[in-house]
Amino acid sequence: MDSRIVNLRSKLDVYKAMTGGGNLADCPVRDVIDGLNGKWSSLLMAALAEQPYRFGELRRLVPDISQRMLTQTLHDLQRDGYVHREVFPTKPPSVEYSLTDLGRSMFGALHHLIQWAELNHDAVREARAGFDATQA
Amino acid sequence: MDSRIVNLRSKLDVYKAMTGGGNLADCPVRDVIDGLNGKWSSLLMAALAEQPYRFGELRRLVPDISQRMLTQTLHDLQRDGYVHREVFPTKPPSVEYSLTDLGRSMFGALHHLIQWAELNHDAVREARAGFDATQA
DNA sequence: AGTGCTGGTCTCTTTTTGAGACCGATGTAC
DNA sequence: GTACATCGGTCTCAAAAAGAGACCAGCACT
Numbered sequence: 001m002d003s004r005i006v007n008l009r010s011k012l013d014v015y016k017a018m019t020g021g022g023n024l025a026d027c028p029v030r031d032v033i034d035g036l037n038g039k040w041s042s043l044l045m046a047a048l049a050e051q052p053y054r055f056g057e058l059r060r061l062v063p064d065i066s067q068r069m070l071t072q073t074l075h076d077l078q079r080d081g082y083v084h085r086e087v088f089p090t091k092p093p094s095v096e097y098s099l100t101d102l103g104r105s106m107f108g109a110l111h112h113l114i115q116w117a118e119l120n121h122d123a124v125r126e127a128r129a130g131f132d133a134t135q136a
Numbered sequence: 137m138d139s140r141i142v143n144l145r146s147k148l149d150v151y152k153a154m155t156g157g158g159n160l161a162d163c164p165v166r167d168v169i170d171g172l173n174g175k176w177s178s179l180l181m182a183a184l185a186e187q188p189y190r191f192g193e194l195r196r197l198v199p200d201i202s203q204r205m206l207t208q209t210l211h212d213l214q215r216d217g218y219v220h221r222e223v224f225p226t227k228p229p230s231v232e233y234s235l236t237d238l239g240r241s242m243f244g245a246l247h248h249l250i251q252w253a254e255l256n257h258d259a260v261r262e263a264r265a266g267f268d269a270t271q272a
Numbered sequence: 273a274g275t276g277c278t279g280g281t282c283t284c285t286t287t288t289t290g291a292g293a294c295c296g297a298t299g300t301a302c
Numbered sequence: 303g304t305a306c307a308t309c310g311g312t313c314t315c316a317a318a319a320a321g322a323g324a325c326c327a328g329c330a331c332t
Binding site: 028029030031032033034035036037038039042043078079080081102105106108109110112113114115116117118120121123124125126127128130131132 | 164165166167168169170171172173174175178179214215216217238241242244245246248249250251252253254256257259260261262263264266267268
């Protein structure tokens with residue numbers, strides 16, 4: 001029942017898991033992780049974790065995303081099963097995006113990383129400042 | 137001490153945290169997360185979490201990374217304080233890369249996401265297959 | 273003198289992203 | 303009735319990032 005030991009052991013095997021144990025070409029873990037590497041994926045997941053949003057609402061909520069990348073990122077997230085897209089036949093038609101159960105589950109894991117970032121951005125900033133100082 | 141309630145509450149605020157509460161331009165959380173979004177960052181973190189490696193070892197360990205991107209990704213991880221770079225004055229000189237304390241701490245958070253991917257890649261694959269079927 | 277190892281950098285091409293115009297169908301203001 | 307805006311996109315073109323691979327200096331071995 002000591003989860004620290006379980007974590008310690010499994011962490012040593014993570015690289016093996018990420019490489020598929022030598023079968024690098026179609027490694028399941030990298031396949032999944034790469035889908036979340038996009039610049040906007042985590043941000044949109046965080047927004048949709050809060051509540052469902054319509055296309056135009058998301059565009060206004062995230063002003064620095066281009067319409068093209070919003071469309072594409074939502075499409076990719078939908079394809080991977082994280083996001084549900086529903087079209088309402090209003091005039092003009094409206095489209096609502098929401099998280100699926102799988103999406104909520106994935107966001108639970110992603111959330112740890114976001115929390116870490118929130119708690120440790122000072123340390124990262126200091127590291128960057130120190131590094132840049134020595135490189136000058 | 138019911139951590140579920142804490143998590144439930146804080147998850148609703150994650151988007152606000154990721155946007156810096158309106159100050160999108162320099163949001164600390166996005167600043168940190170974006171540094172990990174690279175295609176190779178998480179893979180190299182997983183490798184170095186296992187043990188320290190030399191440059192050439194990493195190149196052989198991850199055959200599908202270009203030397204250019206290996207150099208650059210390690211440089212970025214070092215700048216953010218996750219990776220320590222040490223040059224040994226052997227002939228020819230060797231360079232060892234290892235995780236710092238900050239790097240190990242960050243990888244602890246990243247590890248949740250990798251574990252999720254390991255457990256759920258079947259579901260993601262099925263979602264993709266189903267989605268692609270309807271788009272055909 | 274030629275070959276190999278070290279850890280890189282440089283250049284060139286391909287892929288990804290960003291900026292922004294454009295679209296049809298509908299509703300509203302003048 | 304005619305201009306103009308809103309919806310959720312797509313299309314094109316320029317800029318940025320990534321991949322492929324040649325090249326480099328320094329030293330050891332043969």
